[in-house]
Amino acid sequence: MEKILVVDGVTREFPGRIAVSDVSFEVLKGSIHGFLGPNGAGKSTTMRMIAGLMPVSSGKITLFGEEIKPENLSQKNKLGLLPENAPLYPDMKVDEYLEFVAKLHQIKDVKSKVNDVLEQLSLTEVRGRLIGNLSKGFKQRVGLAQAIVYDAPFLILDEPTNGLDPQSVVELRDFIKKLSATKTILFSSHVLSEVEQLCDHLTIIHHGKIRASGTIAEIHRKFRQGLVIKVGLGAGETLPDLSPLGRYEMTKHHALAQEEVFHIVFESEKDCRSDLSKFLIEKNLKLLTLQVEPPELEDIFLQMTETRK
Amino acid sequence: MIWTLFKKEVNSYFSSPLAYVLIGLFSLISGVMFFNLLVSYTDGIQALPQDYTQTVSFVEEVVLRLFANINFLFLVFIPLMTMKLLSEERRQETIDLYWMAPVKEWHVVVAKAASALMIVLAMLLMTGIFPLIIYGVGVRDFSLLGTAYLSVILNACAYISLGLFCSSLSNNQIISGLLSILGIMFLWMITWGGTLNSNYLVSEVFTYIGITSHFERVLKGLVGTQDMIYYATFILTFGFLSVKSLGRRNW
Numbered sequence: 195m196e197k198i199l200v201v202d203g204v205t206r207e208f209p210g211r212i213a214v215s216d217v218s219f220e221v222l223k224g225s226i227h228g229f230l231g232p233n234g235a236g237k238s239t240t241m242r243m244i245a246g247l248m249p250v251s252s253g254k255i256t257l258f259g260e261e262i263k264p265e266n267l268s269q270k271n272k273l274g275l276l277p278e279n280a281p282l283y284p285d286m287k288v289d290e291y292l293e294f295v296a297k298l299h300q301i302k303d304v305k306s307k308v309n310d311v312l313e314q315l316s317l318t319e320v321r322g323r324l325i326g327n328l329s330k331g332f333k334q335r336v337g338l339a340q341a342i343v344y345d346a347p348f349l350i351l352d353e354p355t356n357g358l359d360p361q362s363v364v365e366l367r368d369f370i371k372k373l374s375a376t377k378t379i380l381f382s383s384h385v386l387s388e389v390e391q392l393c394d395h396l397t398i399i400h401h402g403k404i405r406a407s408g409t410i411a412e413i414h415r416k417f418r419q420g421l422v423i424k425v426g427l428g429a430g431e432t433l434p435d436l437s438p439l440g441r442y443e444m445t446k447h448h449a450l451a452q453e454e455v456f457h458i459v460f461e462s463e464k465d466c467r468s469d470l471s472k473f474l475i476e477k478n479l480k481l482l483t484l485q486v487e488p489p490e491l492e493d494i495f496l497q498m499t500e501t502r503k
Numbered sequence: 504m505i506w507t508l509f510k511k512e513v514n515s516y517f518s519s520p521l522a523y524v525l526i527g528l529f530s531l532i533s534g535v536m537f538f539n540l541l542v543s544y545t546d547g548i549q550a551l552p553q554d555y556t557q558t559v560s561f562v563e564e565v566v567l568r569l570f571a572n573i574n575f576l577f578l579v580f581i582p583l584m585t586m587k588l589l590s591e592e593r594r595q596e597t598i599d600l601y602w603m604a605p606v607k608e609w610h611v612v613v614a615k616a617a618s619a620l621m622i623v624l625a626m627l628l629m630t631g632i633f634p635l636i637i638y639g640v641g642v643r644d645f646s647l648l649g650t651a652y653l654s655v656i657l658n659a660c661a662y663i664s665l666g667l668f669c670s671s672l673s674n675n676q677i678i679s680g681l682l683s684i685l686g687i688m689f690l691w692m693i694t695w696g697g698t699l700n701s702n703y704l705v706s707e708v709f710t711y712i713g714i715t716s717h718f719e720r721v722l723k724g725l726v727g728t729q730d731m732i733y734y735a736t737f738i739l740t741f742g743f744l745s746v747k748s749l750g751r752r753n754w
Contacts, residue, residue: 247602270605281597285518286511297507298604340600 280337284326426483585666
């Protein structure tokens with residue numbers, strides 16, 4: 195598949211500190227690429243360098259086969275950016291603002307393009323209102339509208355759902371999913387379940403360094419440690435010592451109405467369900483559930499960002 | 504591109520109370536000044552014997568003094584206009600909208616300076632009523648009116664250029680505004696320093712660098728090439744510095 199974005203050994207230094215160090219990853223055409231990392235990991239710095247808003251100290255960023263440089267005007271209409279704080283003028287009306295952005299990008303037929311975008315993002319009802327008077331959800335949508343109003347084929351969305359109510363999050367997520375039919379998207383978020391739902395590829399950054407990059411399945415495969423088995427026993431029953439079956443750790447336990455559910459991680463990845471069921475039945479326990487659980491992205495993320503400090 | 508940016512800036516001035524407050528306040532203060540100058544002129548004339556009234560020039564006593572006072576008002580009014588032009592855009596990160604588009608730094612500087620000049624012209628338009636009043640009471644001496652307007656417009660351009668540069672230095676518009684006021688005061692003080700210095704060469708250099716001597720010459724109708732070169736150099740230098748300051752993001 196065609197590589198839209200190639201970040202190759204990029205380092206960004208500020209006086210007295212290195213914000214990102216030797217960062218490399220690729221974004222493939224038509225993908226939604228998740229960019230994960232805790233606060234201060236270097237996500238926004240990397241995204242700003244990709245957007246050409248900040249130069250790299252060393253390394254190279256290539257977008258559509260052309261090296262990104264802040265002064266390179268030919269790439270300006272190919273990339274749309276929604277930063278963490280949407281760049282909005284509170285004293286402008288929504289439609290005026292979008293027309294202004296569209297005119298900055300010198301697109302043709304500004305009015306009809308703005309009307310399209312207003313409709314796509316359900317902003318028509320607030321088009322004549324001052325941006326400063328809008329709710330957070332609407333402001334975020336206006337921010338997204340400015341990123342897509344000039345039809346850039348590559349979008350960078352920096353935590354677009356941050357601070358929105360659940361209804362707005364679902365709507366925005368659906369819209370981003372729809373956008374991916376025609377655009378390539380680099381998407382950062384703190385919500386891991388959101389990244390899992392939306393993205394097909396993922397890059398994890400921590401302390402300015404890339405920890406992992408690839409498809410979500412690849413990352414699961416690569417960083418999976420042990421076999422996670424969900425066991426459901428009868429109400430009030432406790433999990434016996436399973437050490438005869440191998441080294442293990444119980445990671446979660448919750449009680450349902452008539453079932454006690456345990457998540458057990460066996461160090462060996464060998465499927466031991468048959469031995470486990472036999473073992474539990476021999477102990478006269480009511481075995482109600484027994485299934486292998488896929489490792490959660492959250493576990494992988496925490497493992498990378500906590501243990502590798 | 505410049506036109507798009509300019510229209511946005513002018514709309515931004517008029518969509519907030521700032522432009523109306525500045526224009527209104529300027530009209531009020533300049534109106535009061537004009538009235539006081541007229542009163543003191545007529546009082547002075549009446550106090551003189553009939554034969555000496557011709558020796559007192561209306562233009563010097565009223566017109567030139569009024570425009571010198573308008574220049575003084577610009578010390579506060581222009582920094583108030585320019586202080587937010589770039590600092591606010593940086594603080595709100597809206598300036599990134601320009602760098603994401605095919606906009607160059609000089610487009611932004613020219614558009615913002617032109618929009619501030621528009622507000623200055625709107626202020627000066629309000630003073631257009633003064634010559635009409637004078638004409639209405641029978642005074643026909645308007646000899647230096649054109650150069651008086653030219654002098655304050657040239658000074659305004661210089662102050663805008665300086666103010667825009669100060670606005671590009673900080674994300675805090677109060678700091679930008681204060682820097683701008685200090686900068687203008689410094690320009691005035693250089694001229695005073697020149698007049699007080701006994702060394703001929705130093706005195707000449709200071710007088711040339713300071714803005715006041717050029718302003719006074721243009722105000723009195725003595726428009727010379729050296730004054731025009733001074734203003735052009737001043738405006739272009741600070742315009743260039745603003746462009747370079749905006750380009751800091753590329754460092």
